[in-house]
Amino acid sequence: xTIENTIVEHVKNAVxxxxxxxxAADSIVIQETRKEFEGQVTVVIFPFTRLSKTSPExxxxxxxxxxxxxxxxVTGFNVIKGFLNLSVSDQHWVDQLLGNVLNESYGxxxxxxxxxxxxxxxxxxxxxxxLGHVRNNLLGYSVSEILSANGYDVxxxxxxxxxxxxxxxxxxxxxxxxxGETPESSGLKGDHLVGKYYVIFDKEYKKQIxxxxxxxxxxxxxxxxxxxIKQAQEMLLKWEAGDQEVLKLWQxxxxxxxxxxxxxxxxxxxxxxxYYYESxxxxxxKDTIQEGLDMGVFFRKDDGSVWIDLxxxxxxxxxxxxxxxxxxYITQDLGTAQLKYDDYKMDKSIYVVGxxxxxxxxxxxxxxxxxxxxxxxxxxxxxxxxxxxxSGKMKSREGTVxxxxxxxxxxxxxxxxxxxxxxxxxxxxxxxxxxxxDMIGLGALKFFLLKVEPKKRLLFDPNESIDFQGHTxxxxxxxxxxxxxxxxxxxxxxxxxxxxxxxxxxxxxxxIVTLAKYPDVIDAAAREYSPAMIANYIYELSKLYNKFYHExxxxxxxxxxxxxxxxxxxxxxxxxxxxxxxxxxxxxPERM
RNA sequence: GCAUCUGUAGCUUAAUUGGAUAGAGCACCUGACUACGGAUCAGGAGGUUAGGGGUUCGACUCCCUUCAGAUGCACCA
Numbered sequence: 001x002t003i004e005n006t007i008v009e010h011v012k013n014a015v016x017x018x019x020x021x022x023x024a025a026d027s028i029v030i031q032e033t034r035k036e037f038e039g040q041v042t043v044v045i046f047p048f049t050r051l052s053k054t055s056p057e058x059x060x061x062x063x064x065x066x067x068x069x070x071x072x073x074v075t076g077f078n079v080i081k082g083f084l085n086l087s088v089s090d091q092h093w094v095d096q097l098l099g100n101v102l103n104e105s106y107g108x109x110x111x112x113x114x115x116x117x118x119x120x121x122x123x124x125x126x127x128x129x130x131l132g133h134v135r136n137n138l139l140g141y142s143v144s145e146i147l148s149a150n151g152y153d154v155x156x157x158x159x160x161x162x163x164x165x166x167x168x169x170x171x172x173x174x175x176x177x178x179x180g181e182t183p184e185s186s187g188l189k190g191d192h193l194v195g196k197y198y199v200i201f202d203k204e205y206k207k208q209i210x211x212x213x214x215x216x217x218x219x220x221x222x223x224x225x226x227x228x229i230k231q232a233q234e235m236l237l238k239w240e241a242g243d244q245e246v247l248k249l250w251q252x253x254x255x256x257x258x259x260x261x262x263x264x265x266x267x268x269x270x271x272x273x274x275y276y277y278e279s280x281x282x283x284x285x286k287d288t289i290q291e292g293l294d295m296g297v298f299f300r301k302d303d304g305s306v307w308i309d310l311x312x313x314x315x316x317x318x319x320x321x322x323x324x325x326x327x328x329y330i331t332q333d334l335g336t337a338q339l340k341y342d343d344y345k346m347d348k349s350i351y352v353v354g355x356x357x358x359x360x361x362x363x364x365x366x367x368x369x370x371x372x373x374x375x376x377x378x379x380x381x382x383x384x385x386x387x388x389x390x391s392g393k394m395k396s397r398e399g400t401v402x403x404x405x406x407x408x409x410x411x412x413x414x415x416x417x418x419x420x421x422x423x424x425x426x427x428x429x430x431x432x433x434x435x436x437x438d439m440i441g442l443g444a445l446k447f448f449l450l451k452v453e454p455k456k457r458l459l460f461d462p463n464e465s466i467d468f469q470g471h472t473x474x475x476x477x478x479x480x481x482x483x484x485x486x487x488x489x490x491x492x493x494x495x496x497x498x499x500x501x502x503x504x505x506x507x508x509x510x511x512i513v514t515l516a517k518y519p520d521v522i523d524a525a526a527r528e529y530s531p532a533m534i535a536n537y538i539y540e541l542s543k544l545y546n547k548f549y550h551e552x553x554x555x556x557x558x559x560x561x562x563x564x565x566x567x568x569x570x571x572x573x574x575x576x577x578x579x580x581x582x583x584x585x586x587x588x589p590e591r592m
Numbered sequence: 593g594c595a596u597c598u599g600u601a602g603c604u605u606a607a608u609u610g611g612a613u614a615g616a617g618c619a620c621c622u623g624a625c626u627a628c629g630g631a632u633c634a635g636g637a638g639g640u641u642a643g644g645g646g647u648u649c650g651a652c653u654c655c656c657u658u659c660a661g662a663u664g665c666a667c668c669a
Contacts, residue, residue, distance in 0.1 A: 034613095036613085044612095083611080282669095314595085354663095359663090385598080422630095424631090457663095467617080469632095470604095470616085472617080472631090475617090478631045479632090482631095536605095546633065547634090557628095592629095
């Protein structure tokens with residue numbers, strides 16, 4: 001039981017005995033005491049003044065006195081306005097550190113017996129991954145890690161959009177202009193090669209539109225009549241009809257793309273337990289449509305198309321099956337949702353998808369609920385904001401994207417330059433150096449993208465390279481390396497001190513209080529699906545440790561008990577930093 | 593037009609979900625034990641939380657409204 005829970009319990013009793021009123025535990029607000037006041041735990045008193053019919057100060061004082069008498073850990077209190085600040089005994093904090101924080105499993109909750117699926121990445125196979133995908137991948141991976149730390153059994157899946165007109169465009173352009181170019185012959189990564197032809201297609205398409213317009217067609221007509229777009233559409237029809245030649249080309253080019261993606265995923269450090277391919281799932285969902293018709297949830301119009309009326313829920317009428325009986329986007333998503341559930345029977349399912357699809361997912365989940373799917377309750381759309389550039393939106397057709405591979409290269413190169421400037425890698429082997437630059441460069445990138453709340457839109461200026469100082473990944477990595485260095489110097493293993501006497505310094509106490517709330521942060525981050533909460537917590541902890549480090553001697557402490565205690569505190573800090581960063585997919589070095 | 597999201601210091605952002613004097617970082621200025629690792633630490637300056645109204649003991653947070661931006665409103669995916 002945490003100290004907060006203990007205090008809530010006793011505040012409840014205090015109100016009961018002082019004012020003869022029952023209050024619900026969750027209506028009692030407890031918070032961390034602000035730094036400028038004495039104490040560590042604060043109870044907000046305002047809600048009780050209604051019952052006590054006395055001033056907040058008087059009420060706070062009476063409850064404070066009650067707590068002093070009934071809770072052993074509470075050693076003092078003060079009341080400021082309506083806030084009751086409680087001092088908790090040093091012994092309690094020391095026990096927290098030695099008994100909890102330093103445990104191997106600290107921050108890892110036991111299994112809760114629940115399965116959760118996280119679908120993320122979901123790339124198209126006609127172009128390489130760009131910065132927007134990077135945000136998606138990092139979010140999906142990190143949320144998976146966080147859920148796992150909270151005791152969930154996590155299944156990471158990737159739903160690959162491997163079919164459709166966009167792939168036919170790349171395929172066609174390659175046929176027309178490729179001269180048999182391959183990744184081997186060009187030296188290009190497969191996904192980049194295919195992406196190159198996607199851009200070529202678009203150029204050709206635009207050229208043809210222009211020609212048609214100048215020969216008298218309207219822009220709209222020209223867009224429909226341009227020969228390349230017609231050819232691409234024919235190709236899609238052939239693909240759907242199972243044309244061997246088209247399928248062969250499709251398989252070859254997708255193969256190139258997958259080989260490229262594998263490399264990028266590996267560098268990013270993300271992985272998947274299961275891949276779903278739209279070429280397998282795009283015809284799914286028709287059973288579900290029939291189910292809905294039988295239940296009367298859907299209705300059929302005269303032309304044969306099938307719809308659902310969501311106007312009572314504040315939404316529109318939505319088409320779920322075309323008049324000719326073919327699927328639309330939501331049809332296959334209904335089918336895929338069912339397929340995924342049948343495969344895994346998970347309790348929750350998280351879709352990591354950009355916020356331009358908010359409406360789609362609202363509709364999707366609502367339909368599944370109306371179809372009476374018990375598991376629809378567990379569906380969640382983790383919606384995140386777009387990544388914008390100063391020049392505006394990224395458009396892969398126009399080549400105005402920040403490429404994921406290039407971005408990683410840049411970050412790692414910057415990390416290398418920065419580290420060499422500081423001249424701290426003497427004695428590192430070449431492979432150790434490469435590993436370190438990788439760690440720092442990607443750490444900077446990942447932290448930069450994850451420290452912002454997912455739903456906020458992200459502005460990325462490629463000209464201003466990402467900082468390595470301040471509120472950054474490298475700052476935290478540096479703190480970790482610094483602690484490890486002190487521990488190494490002390491020849492310190494994992495031994496614990498036991499007989500630390502009371503009398504913590506302010507910073508020692510603050511550090512323990514901060515370390516002690518780590519599990520709460522893990523829990524909150526999972527409830528909110530927010531890696532940003534972890535990122536900001538780890539930053540706060542690192543900052544605090546650096547302050548402590550600066551003001552209190554560790555190795556030079558005269559009293560050996562104090563020295564050992566501070567080493568314990570340092571070990572605990574480095575361990576929590578390392579664990580928290582791992583949840584963000586960021587590694588931390590022993591030296592840097 | 594309708595709907596959803598966003599708006600916090602010059603820039604990037606936080607605020608324990610309605611609590612105390614809105615915290616940080618970057619950039620700018622000033623400093624730091626003769627560096628247990630200076631990718632650090634301390635201090636200064638910088639805010640009408642987009643504007644206005646309301647609810648509340650108490651509002652960045654909830655409600656209404658205006659403004660700005662983004663996205664969605666396809667028998668595309």
